[in-house]
Amino acid sequence: MxxxxxxxxxxxxxxxxxxxxxxxxxxxxxxxxxxxPSGCGKSTLLNMIAGLDDxxxxxxxxxxxxxxxxxxxxxxxxxxxxSYALYPNMTVRKNIAFGLDIRKVPKPEQEEIIARVAKTxxxxxxxxxxxLQLSGGQRQRVAMGRALARNPTLFLFDEPLSNLDAxxxxxxxxxxKLLHQRLGxxxxxxxxxxxxxxTLGDRIAVMKDGEVRQFGSPxxxxxxxxxxxxxxxxxxxxxxxxxxxxxxxxxxAVVDLDNGRAVQxxxxxxxxDSQRAFVGKQVVLGIRPEQLTDPESAHSERGNLQxxxxxxxxxxxxxxxxxxxxTFNGIKTVARCHPRAAGAPGQQVELTLDPTKALLFDPxxxxxxx
Amino acid sequence: MADYPQSLQAKLIRFGIYAVLxxxxxxxxxxxxxxxxxxxxxxxxxxxxxxLSLPGTFSLDAWSAAWSSACTGVECGxxxxxxANSLTMMIxxxxxxxxxxxxxxxxxxxxxxxxxxxFFMALLIGxxxxxxxxxxxxxxxxxxxxxxxxxxxxxxxxxxxxxxxxTLFFRNYYVTVPGELVKAARIDGAGFFRIFxxxxxxxxxxxxxVCLIWQTTQIWNDYLFGVVFSSGEGQPxxxxxxxxxxxSTGVKQYNVDMAAAIIAALPTLLVYMVGGKYFVRGxxxxxxxx
Amino acid sequence: MTASRQGAPGFSISRxxxxxxxxxxxxxxxxxCLVGFYVFIGxxxxxxxxxxxxxxxxxxxxxxxxxxxxGNERWWGAMQNLGIFGGLFILVSMALGLLMAVxxxxxxxxxxxxxTLYLYPMALSFIVTGTAWKWILNPGLGLEKMAHDxxxxxxxxxWIINPDFAIYTVVIAGVWQSSGFVMALFLAGLRxxxxxxxxxxxxxxxxxxxxxxxxxxxSLRPVFLSAFMILAHIAVKSFDLxxxxxxxxxxxxxxLPSIFMYQHGFTRGQLGLGAASAMMMLFxxxxxxxxxxxxxxxxERRG
Numbered sequence: 001m002x003x004x005x006x007x008x009x010x011x012x013x014x015x016x017x018x019x020x021x022x023x024x025x026x027x028x029x030x031x032x033x034x035x036x037p038s039g040c041g042k043s044t045l046l047n048m049i050a051g052l053d054d055x056x057x058x059x060x061x062x063x064x065x066x067x068x069x070x071x072x073x074x075x076x077x078x079x080x081x082x083s084y085a086l087y088p089n090m091t092v093r094k095n096i097a098f099g100l101d102i103r104k105v106p107k108p109e110q111e112e113i114i115a116r117v118a119k120t121x122x123x124x125x126x127x128x129x130x131x132l133q134l135s136g137g138q139r140q141r142v143a144m145g146r147a148l149a150r151n152p153t154l155f156l157f158d159e160p161l162s163n164l165d166a167x168x169x170x171x172x173x174x175x176x177k178l179l180h181q182r183l184g185x186x187x188x189x190x191x192x193x194x195x196x197x198x199t200l201g202d203r204i205a206v207m208k209d210g211e212v213r214q215f216g217s218p219x220x221x222x223x224x225x226x227x228x229x230x231x232x233x234x235x236x237x238x239x240x241x242x243x244x245x246x247x248x249x250x251x252x253a254v255v256d257l258d259n260g261r262a263v264q265x266x267x268x269x270x271x272x273d274s275q276r277a278f279v280g281k282q283v284v285l286g287i288r289p290e291q292l293t294d295p296e297s298a299h300s301e302r303g304n305l306q307x308x309x310x311x312x313x314x315x316x317x318x319x320x321x322x323x324x325x326x327t328f329n330g331i332k333t334v335a336r337c338h339p340r341a342a343g344a345p346g347q348q349v350e351l352t353l354d355p356t357k358a359l360l361f362d363p364x365x366x367x368x369x370x
Numbered sequence: 371m372a373d374y375p376q377s378l379q380a381k382l383i384r385f386g387i388y389a390v391l392x393x394x395x396x397x398x399x400x401x402x403x404x405x406x407x408x409x410x411x412x413x414x415x416x417x418x419x420x421x422l423s424l425p426g427t428f429s430l431d432a433w434s435a436a437w438s439s440a441c442t443g444v445e446c447g448x449x450x451x452x453x454a455n456s457l458t459m460m461i462x463x464x465x466x467x468x469x470x471x472x473x474x475x476x477x478x479x480x481x482x483x484x485x486x487x488x489f490f491m492a493l494l495i496g497x498x499x500x501x502x503x504x505x506x507x508x509x510x511x512x513x514x515x516x517x518x519x520x521x522x523x524x525x526x527x528x529x530x531x532x533x534x535x536x537t538l539f540f541r542n543y544y545v546t547v548p549g550e551l552v553k554a555a556r557i558d559g560a561g562f563f564r565i566f567x568x569x570x571x572x573x574x575x576x577x578x579x580v581c582l583i584w585q586t587t588q589i590w591n592d593y594l595f596g597v598v599f600s601s602g603e604g605q606p607x608x609x610x611x612x613x614x615x616x617x618s619t620g621v622k623q624y625n626v627d628m629a630a631a632i633i634a635a636l637p638t639l640l641v642y643m644v645g646g647k648y649f650v651r652g653x654x655x656x657x658x659x660x
Numbered sequence: 661m662t663a664s665r666q667g668a669p670g671f672s673i674s675r676x677x678x679x680x681x682x683x684x685x686x687x688x689x690x691x692x693c694l695v696g697f698y699v700f701i702g703x704x705x706x707x708x709x710x711x712x713x714x715x716x717x718x719x720x721x722x723x724x725x726x727x728x729x730x731g732n733e734r735w736w737g738a739m740q741n742l743g744i745f746g747g748l749f750i751l752v753s754m755a756l757g758l759l760m761a762v763x764x765x766x767x768x769x770x771x772x773x774x775x776t777l778y779l780y781p782m783a784l785s786f787i788v789t790g791t792a793w794k795w796i797l798n799p800g801l802g803l804e805k806m807a808h809d810x811x812x813x814x815x816x817x818x819w820i821i822n823p824d825f826a827i828y829t830v831v832i833a834g835v836w837q838s839s840g841f842v843m844a845l846f847l848a849g850l851r852x853x854x855x856x857x858x859x860x861x862x863x864x865x866x867x868x869x870x871x872x873x874x875x876x877x878x879s880l881r882p883v884f885l886s887a888f889m890i891l892a893h894i895a896v897k898s899f900d901l902x903x904x905x906x907x908x909x910x911x912x913x914x915x916l917p918s919i920f921m922y923q924h925g926f927t928r929g930q931l932g933l934g935a936a937s938a939m940m941m942l943f944x945x946x947x948x949x950x951x952x953x954x955x956x957x958x959x960e961r962r963g
Contacts, residue, residue, distance in 0.1 A: 051675070052553050071675030073559035085554035089572040098568075099558030146554075158550075387763050394760060395777050398840070401792040402780075408795065420806040421796060474689050481682035489690060496697045498889075500897045500945050502921045502938040504696060506931065507703035510716065530696045533689050561674055562681040591785035593900035594918075598926060608787045612904050615791050624795060631791045635784050642783035646776050649783065650844055 003028040003186040004049070004154060009058030011044055011210075018044050020210040022058070026203055029184045033201035035191055036233075040207040042190045043158060049188060050156055051075050062154055073102070078147035079156040082163055084139040086131040092142050093127045096149045117145045120179070137168050144179075157189040161196065173199060194234050198222070206230045223357075228366040231286050231359065237323060239359075240292070240333045242285045246278050246360065253360065255285055257328045259310040266306045268355040275360055275369045283369065286359040289323065289334040294341035297321075298352040305352040310335075312343045324349060409433065409629040416624055432625035436633060440626050442613040449630050451603065452610035456590055456637075459521045459606055463528040464585040470529070471536020471581060472574065476566055478537065479544035480552045490541065496534045504531075505598050512599065520604025527599055528589045535588070536581050543577040544570065579648040587638050587649070607634045701942070707935035714929035725936035735937065738915040741827055742944070745916070746895035748831045749838075753891055754884070756835065757842025762872060764843070765850045775847070778840035786837065790904025793833040794820065823913040826906055830898075830914055833905055838894060842887050849883035850876065885956060889949050896945045917941050 004026050011019040019041045026032045034042040047053040049060055051072035059066050067075045087095050093114060100110045118124040121141045131139055140160060147155060157176075161169045177200055180187060191197055197204050198218045205215045206229075214226040225231035232238045244255035253268040253275055271279075298305055310326035310333075317323075322342040324335045326349070335351050343349040360369040408416060409432050410425035438448035445451075478490050512523050547570065555565045596606040605613075611634045615627045642649055711721045729735050760778060764771055781789065796802050799818040807815040819825035853876055861871050899918035906914040917937060925934025 047553075050553075050557060052556065069672070069675065071672040071678060072553075072557045073674060074672045077557065079554065079557050081550040081554060083548050083550050085548065085550035087551070087555070087569050089569070098555075098560070102559035102564070146558075150558075384766075387766055387768070391760070391763055391768065391774060394756075395774060398778055398781060398836070401789075401796060401836070404796055405792050416801060420809045421802060422806060423809075470689060473685050477682045477686045481678075483679075483683060486682075486686070489686075489693070492698070493689075493693050496693060498893060498945060498949060499697065499701070500893075500918070500938075500941045502897075502918055503704045503942045504700040506707060506925055506935055506938065507700040508696070509926075510703075530692045533692060537689065556678070559674075562678060562685075587783055591787075593785065593787050593903070594922075597903075598922070608785050608900070611785075611791065612787050615794070615904065616907055624798075624801070627791060628795065631788050635788045638783045638785070639780065642780055646779070650775075650779065 003030070003063060004032070004188065005059070005061040006045070006049070007059045007061070009045070009048065009055055009060060011041075011048065011053070011056045018210050019048075019056075022212055024205055024212065024215060026186065026188075028186050030202045031180055031187045031189065031200055033189050033191065033197045033204045034207060035194060035197040035204060036207035037192060039209075041210040042192075042207050045207075046156055046158055046188060046190045049154070050077055050079055076153045077156055078150045078152040078154075079158065080140075080143045080147050080160045082159040084131070084143040084163075086139055086142055086146075088131055091128050091130055092123065092134075092145075095131070095142060096146050099146070099150055113149050113151075117148045120148065121145045136164050137172065140164065140172060144176075148183075153186065155185050155187045157187065159191055160189075161191070161193075176200060194236065198234065206233060224368070224370075225286075225359070226368060228284065228286075228361050228368075231361070231368070235288055235290075237289050237334050239286045239288045240328075240331070241361075242287070242328050242331050242333060243282060243363070244285045244329060246275065246281060246283045248276065248279050255283075257308060258330075259308065260327055261311070262309070264308055266308070266353060266355070266358075267304075268358050268360075272370060278360075278362065278369060282363055284361040284363050286361055286368075287333075287353060288357065289336040291354045291357040292333070292335035292351055294335075294337040295350055295352050296341060297338045298354065304355055306355055308351045308353060309348055310351060312345050312347050312349050314345055315342045317342075324351075326351070405628045405632055405635075409436075409625050409632060411625055413621070413623065413625060429625075432623070432629040435623070435626045436614075436629035440614055440623070440630060441617065441619060442610045443617050445603065449607065449610055449614070449633050452605055452607045453633065455521060455600075455604055456607040459524045459528070460586060460589045463525045463532065463589050464582060466525070467529045467532035467536045467585055468578065468581045471533055471538075472540045472571070472578070473566070474533065474537040475540025475542075475544050476570060478541045479547070480549060480565075480570075481562070490537075493534050493537060497538070501531065501594055505594070509598065520600035520602075523599045524595060524606065527595050528592070531595075532585055532588065535584060539577055539581050539584070540574070543574065547573070576648070576651075579645060580651050583641055583645045583648045586641050590638050704935045704938050707931055708939045710932050712931035712935070714931070716931055721932075725932040728933060729936045729940065732933075734912055734915060735917070735920055737912050738917045738920045739944075741914060742895070742898075742916055744827050745830050745834070745898070745914075746892065748828070749834045749895050750888060750891045752831065752835045753839045753842050754887055756839040757887065758846050758877075760839070760843040761846035761850055764847055775844070778843055780840070781837045782841050784837065786898075786900035787904045789833055789837045790901045793829065793836070794905050797829050797832075820906060821910050823910050826910060826913040830902055830905055834894075834898070834901055837901075838891065842891070845883055845887050846880065849880045853879060882956075885952060889952065892948045893945065896941060896948070917944070 004024075006022050006024040009019060009022045010017070022045060024032070034045060036042050044053060048055050049062075051067065051070060051074075055068055060068060062075055062077070086092075087098060090098065096114050096117060097110055100113065105113070114127070115124075118127060121144060123138065123141050123145055126134060126138055126142065131142070134142065143160070160176075161172050164172060173196060179185075180200075189196075189200060201218055203215065204218055204221050205212045206221060207213065208229055214221055214230045221230060221234055225234065228241065232241070242257065244257070247254040247256070248271050249267070251270055253271040255266050255268065256263050257266055258264075275283075295305075295307065310328065313325045313327060313332070315322050315324050317339060321336050322339045324337050324342050326333050326335060337349070337351075341349070361367065362369055404421050407423070407425050408421075410428045410430070411419070412427065412429050412431070415423075415426055436448060437450050439446060440448045442449075442452070478486055508527060512526075517523050517526070551569060552565055555569055560568070591608065592606070593608045593612065596609040597612075600606060600609065611630050614630050706718065707716060708725050709720055709722065710717050711719070711724060764774065768774065797817070797820040798804075799821055802817070804815065804817040807817065820829045857875060857879075858871060861875055866874070897918060898916055899922065902908060902914055902916055902919060908915045908919045918941065921934050921937040921941060924930040924937060
């Protein structure tokens, strides 16, 4: 039995289906991320785990208890919100103590819990202030402190960093990761930011339109995305999608790339059965910018790099590397090159492509051809 | 607006603007001045002088007559009984309608359920209705309930027909409070009532003020419900004032009329002076809803 | 530290409470609203289709009361008065309110105090207002006498007892009471106008009056609508003011539907007729407000 089991959970309002059948399971101590664009249902799912929303059908179990009919306070959970949701008329101390009071925790124990939590989150000096007097980052810490004080089975986070500025967001992200490692808590974390998803999660559920498109570890999702949507969602700048005609040569998948001047044949990995079915048809080639780079910077596990020529359209220096935009088969394609090897607009540049990382997708079903 | 050069034309325009504003101010103040000065005059002074002339002797006779001996129809006990009636009617009505309105606003914003939004719409539509369409049946029902006491009747009526406004005020305020506050409290284990009293009410003070002031003004100033649902000695101040002014037994005592009018106006004027900004908020809040 | 997790029931009372309590607490208001408004309106409507006189009778009598109402000269006089009074009241209040708001928008010193002053009449009961103006407009001792004392001996100002002019006295008193409120609405609206639009117009070289008439005032359309609906509402309901100012007289010169309804429904023992007149008042209020609301909604949907 996992720490959290979501079994075929559905949610509808009349004829609108918000969640169409979600199945997820995580073990104790794992960090689950629910990621997706607005409207994909991730917040709704979180609210249902918390007990703030009703389930239309299906089961949610925390630990080994089915919690469908339990009110939030009986589910042994704590939640941190995007807007922190601190009680405005109470001091930080009272904010943390509020839930403890309701649970009739004896006063001395309350003091001990508050002191411990304040120390962990370094908010001891803020205990007697009111939320209005705190900065965004401080409020977020207090919100986490309030959650920590309950010592629950499950921690829920609803886009907690979205209201912070970029720098603070990166700092808090690391703090959350550190806390997770130290305390070994089970966490469900909702975000729309794919970087947060990749850096924080043990397991990621990529959601869209009320469904889980893929559920796996960050590396799995990065390397082997289930469909076009997941492939394009994770990774920044996002994966390049180039329409190509699929051929087979010597048992390998081969595609043709037209850089505007000449057509180059690119030899990919040995062809699989599902891919063979598409020989002679249009498919989508997916290749990440970081897998399309200049010859010196490239490193591949197999050493079977394919070399391509292309004309530079624009270059965007980011510091550590430069994003070079070229055109293949009429599609703007982004490559990540070393700054010195980037070239200038109009120039020819030599790029290497790692065929083991190149992916093929069915353009109609959008699924990856494994 | 950008700074304009202080040319002669600009200065003249500026002067003109202030002149108009001052004239308007005088127009608004004039009736109040007239009421006051007339109330301090004797009847002879009134006949001798005119509206704007100052009272010569600042006599308080009219005031004491208005308070304790003026005749309103059959009774000749002055305004004081009716003043008390209005007070005893107003206080419970204001408090009850405010409290219930607060709960309603809380529910309609934080605990919505199927049909609650539709109900809110139905309630809002009520604010457009002329009360003439409900007073006939209400009179019947009050008779059935055998509620004879005028004050009781008025409290009931004012609460029922005040709920639309109080609910509106609180609901419009609570929808600006993030729903996550209630969610966090529920997860902490707080229930319906605790969340209301410990978390939402403490931050509702401005809205409570608006509500209290608005309801006080509306209820104290009401005439229609007063004249329809109360009778004789139980009538509120407004009805008594109108009776006083419009029953002509013998010589018309204009000074007493004016004194009585000011007595009637004092409470709400005081409330306005003390809580003016809340009053304005109430007015514009009610208007913005449309 | 937390309550025992094992063996807890799969069902919580607190959850049930959270579902039931809101509905329970809202219920009295729902009842009060449904009965107090909708049931009562239906009731009044029913009464208007009966022959009730002093006591209610509930047998259907068709449109008898409406026929009598529409044949009643006094009723038509009252409706006409409502039209005159309402129209003037709304027009003058809006014009005055807008003017004052525009003037106050010009960075006036003591703006707060002036605003407070303009608004105080709203705090008064219409009875007080009516009483005050009744005295001011008193034919022998009021404005007329004041004018005479100042040397304008030829002036007569007996509007309040003049059947042809009495209705205008109601307009004056009504405008006095409500124009400050309209000013407050417009001022709030003016303050809400986007500064950048004004700056753009100034860069285009527009003068201040032009900016006001061509840009700002047109953008206040929603405020005009709000003000109109509220003033129309006040006008249709007007009862207190007229009762205090003129009592409906002289004769029926300032009679209004609300007075007609009150007298027939409560003092003359004509419940059916009173109910019919009440229904007509409702109908009038809706007729005024609905087309505007409808056209605004359509505008929003299109734009």
